[in-house]
Amino acid sequence: MCGLVGYAGFAGRVPQDTEDTSLKEMTETLACRGPDASAVWAEGAAGLGHTRLAVVDLAGGRQPMILARSGRTALAVAFTGEVYNHARLRSELTALGHRFTTRSDSEVVLHAIDAWGEGAPARLDGMFAYAAWEPGPRRLTLVRDRFGIKPLCYARIGDAVVFGSEPKAVLAHPAVTTRLDLDGLRELLLSAHPMIKTPGRSAFAGLHEVAPGTVVAVTPEGVRARRYWSLSPVEHHDDLPTTVARVRQLLAEAVTGQLAADVPVSVLLSGGLDSSAIGALARPAAGTLHTLSVDLGNRASDRDAMGRDPDGPYAELMVRHLGSSHRRVRLDAGVLADPDRRAWVGRLRDGLTLGDFDTSLLQLYRAVRENFPVTLAGDGADELFGGYRWFTPQAAAAESFPWDSVLDRASLTRLLDPALATALDLPAHRPELHRAACTEIEHLPGTTPAEAALRRDSYLNLTRFLPCLLDRADRLSMGVGLEVRVPFLDHHLVEYVFNTPWDMKTFDGREKSLLRAAVTDLLPGPVLTRRKSPYPMVRDPAYRTALTTQVNRLLTDAGPATDLLNTAAVRSLLLEPTGRDRFPREGLELVLDLDQWLRTHRPTLQL
Known part of the structure; x- marks a missing residue:
């Protein structure tokens, strides 16, 4: 996986100190993201730092990577993430005359940028973020994957830019100040309560995120942001049996492709439909399948106030069904409520947490990392296939974010100072965010109002709700040096399912009908028909x-x-x-x- 940092000046040097000490201090803030190696590179008015979690080509792939011509730097790159189609791209680039010295996907990214420039990210399949510096034209390019699985942020300091995988890395530069204004406080609160992420924004004044699916190019002329990918409407022509088969094919290809690594890989297994599907599809290619689940001490007979069943019995059923080597990670309330662990989570996230949801997930990730640097998870399936209980025509008809009806935490503003709550005016701000998000959505001619509303809600879940969960997963997993891969967010699968009519996604009257049909022959009956059960909370x-x-x-x-x-x-x-x-x-x-x-x-x- 890894972490990256850097700076680039466009009118001389970066303000204040830009010597190696600043670059090293920024890099050290991301040590947990890359426990296997770290390095910095600086030349002229630019510098890059990198911390590495070695997953592919353990001996090669060290970064930052430099491409030189005639003894001079032509291109310097720091890359994080995984590119799953790097072998095919390597063949294409070799045919174009590029020569490789490692087996790493990082070197493929380096040559892809050299060959295709800003067209490179559209050719990459995977989760990634990178910074590329070209000394000749003095051009800095910052890129983030289609869904923002891997983070990247930056700050303008005069005629310079400071950037990094996480805010803490950018804020470590002495020229960057930490400020909180009303817009930042709104973002800080809403990203956790009730989980609305505004693309490109952060909680810190002057600190911007590279939006998902976006290229940010910085030159002496200024900053230019361009979307290279978005969810767009495409006519769906397949009938239901063909659609089910195509979903199975795309998901199987995603799972198989994401098992590739030069280190041990595991699967997070809750016993729900999503993770069980990944486990079942991974089994043929995994050799010995290694699975893990979390146990919060809830009894098998317990149901919470939302009627959700504990995961334990279903996970155990799947372990027997798959024949996997399984570990159940046991946690208790004392661990989850420990203030030092809460503080650790807060530092990792650079934001507000989700309470025991986060502390338990961090402990699960920590246990996974003891034996596995890489794990597969089911993130994204609910947003894509309509698994949440707010995916209803009634919620779709409302002029608000669909999850507001379930996760309505507006009452939390009463805990704020009254004058501050009035200045924030979150009840008016949330509808503004909703209207702005809806302007991005396109519909095909002839789309019925009902279909358009449900398509809109799918878009909002994928672009405003899911990013909160992806940020959570990235920060907590990388906090212990663990790479979490998410097969359901393979963009080929997402594009196909997003454009499938809603009546196909719920053809049997249940949530996630399409996914269930695609894996019906792989799972035992109780798991296949199990009611949607979110990540568990402690009830002690x-x-x-x-x-x-x-x-x-x-x-x-x-x-x-x-x-x-x-x-x-x-x-x-x-x-x-x-x-x-x-x-x-x-x-x-x-x-x-x-x-x-x-x-x-x-x-x-x-x-």
Whole structure:
């Protein structure tokens, strides 16, 4: 996987210190993303840093990579991620006269940029981000994969640009300041509650993300952003049996292709439809299939307030069905509520967390990394195939983000200082974000209103909701040096399913009918027919006790968040009645997370 950092000046040197010390300090912030090697390169007004998680061509593939002509640097590249079609691209580039010295996909990216320039990313299949510097024209190119699986952000400092895989790397440069304004606070809050990601924005003033599927070119003339890929409407001509077969083929190709690595690979197995499908498709090519699941100590007879079943029995059924070598990672409430672990999660994410959802996922990833540098996961399947319970005609007809009806956390704003809540005006801001997102969506002529509404909701889930989950998965997995691959986001599969009519996706009246039909011969009946069950939450009363104690301590000690909070509302939150599964966990977690974020980044407040 890896992490990258760098700077480029377009009118002399970057402001303040641009010597190797700054580049090394930026690179060191991403050590967890690349535990196997790190290196920096600097020449003139530009520098690149890289930390490496070696997955393909362990002996080769070291970065930054340099392409020289006549003894001078023509192109310097730092790349993160995986390109799954690198062998085919290598053949194409070899036919064009390019010569390779390694087996790595990184070197393929280097030559692809040299051969095709800004046309290179459209030829890459995979998850990736890269920075390319061309000294001749003084051109910096920043690129992110189609879905933003791999992160990349940048800041303008006068006539220079500082960039990195994560905000912490960019903020480590002495010329970059940490500021929080109203727009940034809105982004910080909404990306966690209720999970709306605005492409290109970050919580830090002046710090921008490269939007998914986008090329950002920086030259002495300025900054230019161009989309090289987007979800576009295409007429679907296949009948249902052909569609089912095509989905099976595309998913099988994605899973098989993403098993390729020079290190051990595992599969995360919850016992749900998505992960079970990946496990079943991986088994023939995997040799010994290694699977892992998380156990939060919930009893097999337990159901939470949403009627969700624990994963354990279904995961065990799939393990027997697949004959996999399986490990169940056991966690308890004390681990998940530990403030040091919460702080660790917050530092990794550079933002607010999802409470025990995040701490448990980090612990799962940590356990996976003990034996496997790479794992496959089912992220993206629900957004693509319509697995969430808000995929309904009623939700589609509403002029709001479809998950608002289920994840409505607007009441959390009552925990903020009243004057600040008024200035933020989140009730008005969210509809603005919704309208802006909807302007991006295209429809084919003759599309019915009902189909258009459901297509719109699919688009919103893939471009506004899913990025929050992908960011979570990337930060937490790379925090322990683990590469998580997501076969459901193979763009060939996504393009095909996105353009499949909704009545095919739900042809039997259930969620994810199309996916279920595509793998019906691979899974045991109880797993195949299992009701959608999201990632589990801890239901031990000790978790609430721990959160309450920590919030009380925060109020007593007057932590940095208290200046932004309505402390009376927070105290009333502590007194709300409790049940076995339901308590104001999101509110308690928000208070703790906001305080931790302010302690970590110490931003200048411009509210």
